[in-house]
Amino acid sequence: MISSSKIKSVDFYRKIPRDLTEASLSGAGLSIVAALCMMFLFGMELNDYLTISTSTSVIVDKSTDGDFLRIDFNLSFPALSCEFASVDVSDVLGTNRLNITKTIRKFSIDPDLRPTGAEFHSGPVSNFIKHGDEVDDEAVEGSVLLTANNFDKISHQFPILVVNFYTPWCYWSNRLKPSWEKAAKIIRERYDPEMDGRILLGKVDCTVEGDLCKRNHIQGYPSIRIFRKGSDVRDDHGHHDHESYYGDRDTESLVKTMEDLIANIPLESQRLALEGKVENATEIAKRPAPLTGGCRIEGYVRVKKVPGNLIISAHSGTHSFDASQMNMSHVISHFSFGKKVSPKVISDVKRLVPYLGRSHDRLNGRTFINHREIGANVTIEHYLQVVKTEVISRNSYPLIEEYEYTAHSSLAQSFYLPVTKFHFELSPMQVLITENQKSFSHFITNVCAIIGGSRNIGCNSAQHYENGEKN
Numbered sequence: 001m002i003s004s005s006k007i008k009s010v011d012f013y014r015k016i017p018r019d020l021t022e023a024s025l026s027g028a029g030l031s032i033v034a035a036l037c038m039m040f041l042f043g044m045e046l047n048d049y050l051t052i053s054t055s056t057s058v059i060v061d062k063s064t065d066g067d068f069l070r071i072d073f074n075l076s077f078p079a080l081s082c083e084f085a086s087v088d089v090s091d092v093l094g095t096n097r098l099n100i101t102k103t104i105r106k107f108s109i110d111p112d113l114r115p116t117g118a119e120f121h122s123g124p125v126s127n128f129i130k131h132g133d134e135v136d137d138e139a140v141e142g143s144v145l146l147t148a149n150n151f152d153k154i155s156h157q158f159p160i161l162v163v164n165f166y167t168p169w170c171y172w173s174n175r176l177k178p179s180w181e182k183a184a185k186i187i188r189e190r191y192d193p194e195m196d197g198r199i200l201l202g203k204v205d206c207t208v209e210g211d212l213c214k215r216n217h218i219q220g221y222p223s224i225r226i227f228r229k230g231s232d233v234r235d236d237h238g239h240h241d242h243e244s245y246y247g248d249r250d251t252e253s254l255v256k257t258m259e260d261l262i263a264n265i266p267l268e269s270q271r272l273a274l275e276g277k278v279e280n281a282t283e284i285a286k287r288p289a290p291l292t293g294g295c296r297i298e299g300y301v302r303v304k305k306v307p308g309n310l311i312i313s314a315h316s317g318t319h320s321f322d323a324s325q326m327n328m329s330h331v332i333s334h335f336s337f338g339k340k341v342s343p344k345v346i347s348d349v350k351r352l353v354p355y356l357g358r359s360h361d362r363l364n365g366r367t368f369i370n371h372r373e374i375g376a377n378v379t380i381e382h383y384l385q386v387v388k389t390e391v392i393s394r395n396s397y398p399l400i401e402e403y404e405y406t407a408h409s410s411l412a413q414s415f416y417l418p419v420t421k422f423h424f425e426l427s428p429m430q431v432l433i434t435e436n437q438k439s440f441s442h443f444i445t446n447v448c449a450i451i452g453g454s455r456n457i458g459c460n461s462a463q464h465y466e467n468g469e470k471n
């Protein structure tokens, strides 16, 4: 049996009988200082425990093969018509998607970048347009050559004026020419401009009448525009649109279209009751042409996580473009990578990582204008380097996945048709920000050390002081 006195001998906390201790004034003062010190250190320790700290590391991007990157954009082109604007995506793995329409909306805009109407729909027109197989017979000259001088007069004279805006160098204009002239001749014979006077087919050479073509926002050749009583602006549900013909380009189809066009216009002498006749053929081939020359393109595309290009250009299977006249100037309202993150989440995470999101939409509000001084054929290129940033919370829960980028832009002359190109490249490294784990036991240990330590320092110096006093 171990006697109780033996157990007592291992006591850490041996008691000094109270009558042997004595309270002194200096001891009390030092105790107060020690208590204040203790409180201060405790406050600091608590504050440290409660503040969130993070650690940042750079690691190899963990994305897997099947991951896609979403690119959101909102771009305004004051001098590119929605009629021809096409969004294409290509990448180094050979993916090539031309004329993306599903995830993209286009709006015709005026020079102040305000939309002029509802969404622009290009309509169900294929790129395979039938052309006549007539040979270019110089003898047939059915359509009237229009110039800036007689254009207004003639267009006001006829209820319907159909004009072929062409250039002599353009392949598609030259293919259209024989059929157009032949159709014009047939229409002229059937509906004599003097006697009937309802319709006239004309043509404008855009290499000669540059201003007239520009006024009508002609960007591709040939453009067949329908003018009704001097204006090709049609009242359509409260907003105005030009009318453009996109149908087949053989003589037969052209003649049929022209006849359909005037079917609803009664001749003063012989009021034809043609109300029942439906303009089906022309409704398909005809669609609103943009009233102004600009276009806003907004939407998103999904791309593989490899270097690639997002290209916006004028594109058409049946029109030619004049490279020196193309103007790819644009204003970027938004251009970002990755899933949209709600502002609330951003502001939440900003407490952790204050710099996050600063380079998320770097091109926002930037304007790229092609001024005349640079010359013709100006391509605008943006070179973007993208870095992924991931924030992971204390319990390994991914809080946010963000893509930041740097942008370098250039306006350069190119030998090809001008385009707007966004070249993107994803960094193989990603930034990983993790919230540091805080241990409660560590906090408690620190608190104990502070309390014990301060008390001891207080005790020891009090004793020391008193000993010194006694000696």
Ligand SMILES: *[C@@H]1O[C@H](CO)[C@@H](O)[C@H](O)[C@H]1NC(C)=O
Pocket (backbone or CB within 6 Å): 074, 075, 298, 333
């Ligand atoms: C695109 O930008 C324009 C101009 O800044 C703005 O009015 C429009 O609402 C934006 N579109 C979207 C979908 O955010």
Ligand SMILES: *[C@@H]1O[C@H](CO)[C@@H](O)[C@H](O)[C@H]1NC(C)=O
Pocket (backbone or CB within 6 Å): 083, 084, 085, 086, 099, 101, 122, 123, 124, 125, 126, 315, 316, 317
């Ligand atoms: C793009 O595709 C749409 C639908 O597939 C088509 O209607 C449109 O004409 C095409 N646009 C261009 C510029 O090729």
Ligand SMILES: *[C@@H]1O[C@H](CO)[C@@H](O)[C@H](O)[C@H]1NC(C)=O
Pocket (backbone or CB within 6 Å): 278, 280
């Ligand atoms: C016009 O199209 C409608 C449906 O698109 C069809 O029901 C109608 O029969 C067509 N009319 C003529 C004259 O082809």
Ligand SMILES: *[C@@H]1O[C@H](CO)[C@@H](O)[C@H](O)[C@H]1NC(C)=O
Pocket (backbone or CB within 6 Å): 078, 079, 111, 327, 328, 329, 369, 370, 371, 372
């Ligand atoms: C291109 O369009 C912009 C905006 O409309 C204009 O300021 C600029 O002068 C144009 N450039 C050329 C070469 O026509």
Ligand SMILES: *[C@@H]1O[C@H](CO)[C@@H](O)[C@H](O)[C@H]1NC(C)=O
Pocket (backbone or CB within 6 Å): 323, 324, 376, 377, 413, 414, 415, 416, 417
């Ligand atoms: C502009 O582009 C066209 C068509 O690609 C080309 O024929 C022409 O030489 C280019 N002009 C200049 C000045 O580069």
